[in-house]
Amino acid sequence: MRLLQTLLFFGLAILALLVGGCSGEKPVEKAILGTWVQETPISMTTDGIQTTTADTVLRLKKNGETHLTRNLDIAAQGLPADGVKISIELRGRWEISNGQLKQVQDIALIIPRTEDETARKWADQLQTQANDSPPTVKDIISVDKRQLILQDVETGATDVYRKQ
DSSP, X not given: OHHHHHHHHHHHHHHHHXXXXXXXXXXXXXXXXXXXXXXXXXXXXXXXXXXXXXXXXEEEOTTSEEEEEEEEEEEOTTSOTTOEEEEEEEEEEEEEETTEXXXXXXXXXXXXXXXXXXXXXXXXXXXXXXXXXXXEEEEEEEEOSSEEEEEETTTOOEEEEEEO
């Protein structure tokens, strides 16, 4: 009788583990959900144009929707002394495949944060580029309850986020 109880206990424990593991959500898909904040501004210089991104917030919802906001500060010779300041808002859909986060943009809003003509022109140019942008694909370097690290497959740029 004791052997039967032991076998029954282990059988139920294994069944519980199997059922728990079949929740339908994979660990990465579950861990990546939520609001992520990039605390450290990132600055890159290409062809004499310095671009600094700051205040980036990435939201990944369970229903597959994504929402990203960020501020861009652009500095270069020939631009106003304070540079060009632009806000970006992207909405779309996300999915994970083969360890990569793919984001397909549905809506892009590029808005100047200052009232000058130069900022409006840059915002218009960036809006046109954003409207024609292909999906972004990023390798998921790591994700846990506190941190998300993504690396853009095309550019190699690495984004480090913390959970909000």
